[in-house]
Amino acid sequence: MINYSFSIYDLEYFLLILARVSSFVFICPFFSMQNTPRRVRTALSIFISMMLYQAVTPAEAVVTGSVIEYAIVVIKESIAGLLIGFSVNICTTVFNFAGGIADMETGLRMVTLMDPATREQVSITGGIYNYTFSMILIASGMYRYLLGALADTYELIPVNHVNFNMQGLYGTILVFLADYIMIGFRIILPIFATMMLLNAILGVMAKVSPQMNMFAVGIQLKVLTGLTILFLTVGMMPVACDMVFDEMKKMMVSFVSNMM
Numbered sequence: 001m002i003n004y005s006f007s008i009y010d011l012e013y014f015l016l017i018l019a020r021v022s023s024f025v026f027i028c029p030f031f032s033m034q035n036t037p038r039r040v041r042t043a044l045s046i047f048i049s050m051m052l053y054q055a056v057t058p059a060e061a062v063v064t065g066s067v068i069e070y071a072i073v074v075i076k077e078s079i080a081g082l083l084i085g086f087s088v089n090i091c092t093t094v095f096n097f098a099g100g101i102a103d104m105e106t107g108l109r110m111v112t113l114m115d116p117a118t119r120e121q122v123s124i125t126g127g128i129y130n131y132t133f134s135m136i137l138i139a140s141g142m143y144r145y146l147l148g149a150l151a152d153t154y155e156l157i158p159v160n161h162v163n164f165n166m167q168g169l170y171g172t173i174l175v176f177l178a179d180y181i182m183i184g185f186r187i188i189l190p191i192f193a194t195m196m197l198l199n200a201i202l203g204v205m206a207k208v209s210p211q212m213n214m215f216a217v218g219i220q221l222k223v224l225t226g227l228t229i230l231f232l233t234v235g236m237m238p239v240a241c242d243m244v245f246d247e248m249k250k251m252m253v254s255f256v257s258n259m260m
Helices: 008-027 037-056 069-104 124-140 142-156 166-187 188-210 215-233 234-257
Strands: 112-115 120-123
Touching: 008 037, 008 069, 008 142, 037 112, 037 142, 037 234, 069 120, 069 124, 069 142, 069 166, 069 188, 069 215, 112 166, 120 124, 120 142, 124 234, 166 188, 166 234, 188 215, 215 234
Parallel strands: none
Antiparallel strands: 112 120
16 A cells, blocks of 8 residues: 655645746757647656656755745746756857858848747748757757756755846856857858858959949859858758857856856
8 A cells, every 4th residue: 555645845845846847848948849739848847847856855845934935936946947948048049140140141131931949030041050950959868968957956956045146147148148159150150251252252253354243143153152051061060069069058057056
């Protein structure tokens, strides 16, 4: 006969764990894709919370004096989960930035498409980069690292012990903005350098043969050259994804350290 007791204090503690986990699943990449049914995301949050509850429940459950105090703790845990997931989510915007710059150089900036994962308008190259990143994230098992990092936050930031260091969080965002531009330009550097060389060649040809319509010729050459370079640099995507993965780890560590 199984005798398993579950008091109201245990339920309160479980709901606090669920608040942080569900907020993380709501915003974290791969788990928060809009084409995933909400019931699946809800069930995943509850399942992860149940496993964490068995692993991190202390001897004495968290007890609050009133409903208002408990609501404040729930809000703090939800914000903590959102910040941890946000630290990962903002790193994926690097590919949208790189794709926008690449399309601007190749003449495809005016063409956009709907990304079914985020329900946002993205550029063609940005969409290709995002799909490739999602496949590499799944194939490399990075999603397991994200879940493991979320579980480790309960060792570093126990329930009801979240302290927000706003100055440190602002500093982390500023550091990310510098890395954001650097990583984005490193991803599209082959296309950017090739387009600069092509513009120089077209400028020389416009001086040598002024009777030729270099505007019409240049548009076709830019599109053809850009697509060719994009095809030839597909093999560099794993390296680019590794840079983004490293940035994800760096951002998660920095955000968690500013909430301890």
